[in-house]
Amino acid sequence: MKLTKIKEILEADVLTGKYDPEIEVQIGCSSDLMSEILAFGKPGSILLTSLTNIQVINTANVADIKVVCFVMGKIPDENIINLAKKNDVIVFITKLTTFESCGRLYKNGLKSCSYSNLDK
Amino acid sequence: MDDTRTTTKIQELTYELKVEDVISKDIATVSSKLPVSLLRDILYKKRISGVPVVNDGKLVGIVSIEDFIKCLEQGEMDALIEDKMTKKIKTLYADEPLVHAVMKFEKYGFGRFPVISRKDKKLVGIITKSDIIKGILKKLETAYHDEEERRYRASHIFNDIIADEVFLKFQYYVEGKNFDRAGEAATGLKKTLYRLGLSPEIVRRASISTYEAEINIVAYTDGGEIIAYIDPHQIKIIITDKGPGIPDVKKALEPGFSTAPGWVKELGFGAGMGLPNIKKFSDKMTLRSTVEKGTHLEIIIKLSDYRNGE
Numbered sequence: 557m558k559l560t561k562i563k564e565i566l567e568a569d570v571l572t573g574k575y576d577p578e579i580e581v582q583i584g585c586s587s588d589l590m591s592e593i594l595a596f597g598k599p600g601s602i603l604l605t606s607l608t609n610i611q612v613i614n615t616a617n618v619a620d621i622k623v624v625c626f627v628m629g630k631i632p633d634e635n636i637i638n639l640a641k642k643n644d645v646i647v648f649i650t651k652l653t654t655f656e657s658c659g660r661l662y663k664n665g666l667k668s669c670s671y672s673n674l675d676k
Numbered sequence: 677m678d679d680t681r682t683t684t685k686i687q688e689l690t691y692e693l694k695v696e697d698v699i700s701k702d703i704a705t706v707s708s709k710l711p712v713s714l715l716r717d718i719l720y721k722k723r724i725s726g727v728p729v730v731n732d733g734k735l736v737g738i739v740s741i742e743d744f745i746k747c748l749e750q751g752e753m754d755a756l757i758e759d760k761m762t763k764k765i766k767t768l769y770a771d772e773p774l775v776h777a778v779m780k781f782e783k784y785g786f787g788r789f790p791v792i793s794r795k796d797k798k799l800v801g802i803i804t805k806s807d808i809i810k811g812i813l814k815k816l817e818t819a820y821h822d823e824e825e826r827r828y829r830a831s832h833i834f835n836d837i838i839a840d841e842v843f844l845k846f847q848y849y850v851e852g853k854n855f856d857r858a859g860e861a862a863t864g865l866k867k868t869l870y871r872l873g874l875s876p877e878i879v880r881r882a883s884i885s886t887y888e889a890e891i892n893i894v895a896y897t898d899g900g901e902i903i904a905y906i907d908p909h910q911i912k913i914i915i916t917d918k919g920p921g922i923p924d925v926k927k928a929l930e931p932g933f934s935t936a937p938g939w940v941k942e943l944g945f946g947a948g949m950g951l952p953n954i955k956k957f958s959d960k961m962t963l964r965s966t967v968e969k970g971t972h973l974e975i976i977i978k979l980s981d982y983r984n985g986e
């Protein structure tokens with residue numbers, strides 16, 4: 557799914573990162589537990605979370621997650637934005653809840669980082 | 677880059693690139709049997725100044741906005757396109773070098789040339805001056821990125837160093853209890869490994885493992901260090917701290933076991949998944965700990981797919 561479509565579905569704003577509408581994102585994951593994202597997240601995916609601290613960006617960075625979307629209208633602070641900018645992580649924000657954000661993306665065909673292929 | 681070098685580079689590119697590399701392929705065409713009046717929509721909506729006229733895939737002419745305006749002035753909107761179009765047209769072959777296009781633009785002063793395939797003479801696209809500029813800029817940009825990548829790639833390092841054994845050592849110091857700096861070691865190591873030319877999958881596994889270990893140092897100790905040794909066959913990462921140590925190592929390794937305090941949980945960790953994650957992403961993991969003395973964690977990731985300096 558093109559990033560521009562994800563942005564539209566989530567009614568999201570872009571805060572930072574090399575946003576390119578043409579970027580393809582196939583997989584989504586969501587959790588407020590970063591160890592879960594490290595374990596199950598997939599390279600090139602989008603992470604939806606309501607947790608806002610710099611470890612979300614570090615998690616995305618080490619796990620090769622391309623886009624982080626902060627949900628529920630949470631605005632990340634300056635440190636988070638700066639770190640994301642430095643590491644080329646694209647940051648979205650949306651007013652939608654976690655449930656609705658994931659639901660909309662899933663309904664539109666974005667795949668889940670499913671349990672079945674957890675192995676490294 | 678000085679001016680002469682820039683021009684030569686661009687000239688070089690006009691020989692290197694083919695017409696088909698820069699043309700717009702998604703173009704509007706019209707059939708010759710249609711009335712001129714239909715051109716209004718096409719020219720206006722697509723904001724173009726000329727349209728190739730094509731019958732059965734074969735290019736028979738080109739009709740421009742000037743032709744359209746002339747018909748408009750003379751009240752000939754019902755005339756057929758075939759009677760108003762330019763029939764003798766200059767074309768370019770898709771496989772010609774771009775420099776031919778540059779020369780034709782200079783020679784004829786036209787705004788566009790239809791591009792046809794050498795084999796079946798069918799129309800494949802159209803080329804304008806701005807297509808040429810865009811094509812060259814794009815090529816320059818990729819060339820620049822390739823150069824950047826190459827400069828940072830140190831993957832040949834093991835080939836260039838002559839010794840019976842080579843280890844690269846990278847050392848990072850980790851502050852305890854400071855969550856604002858947690859992750860600096862892992863992300864620093866990640867960038868370094870990437871620059872060494874290791875595969876993204878290897879880099880990912882090493883950095884996730886290091887990150888979880890770094891989080892543990894920050895969460896449970898007063899500080900420690902991370903040392904990564906890289907040789908042509910493996911990455912060995914040693915994470916040490918000076919206490920408090922782990923009373924029951926076996927238990928600590930169980931998924932879900934955690935003594936994380938609230939502030940760690942609030943930050944998105946502390947679900948007892950750290951050590952299991954390290955185990956999952958590494959090829960070998962050894963954890964030793966002595967209460968009050970400290971903890972020693974060793975992680976090995978094998979480099980079967982090490983790309984030897986290609």
Ligand SMILES: Nc1ncnc2c1ncn2[C@@H]1O[C@H](COP(=O)(O)OP(=O)(O)O)[C@@H](O)[C@H]1O
Nearest residue numbers: 892896928934935936946947948949950951971
């Ligand atoms: N370096 C360390 N020093 C002291 N205790 C540690 C250290 N690393 C891990 N532990 C202990 O092992 C437990 C499990 O660690 P881990 O698997 O990373 O899960 P988590 O950090 O989520 O609790 C921790 O809760 C902690 O009690």
Ligand SMILES: [Mg+2]
Nearest residue numbers: 891892950951
């Ligand atoms: Mg942990």
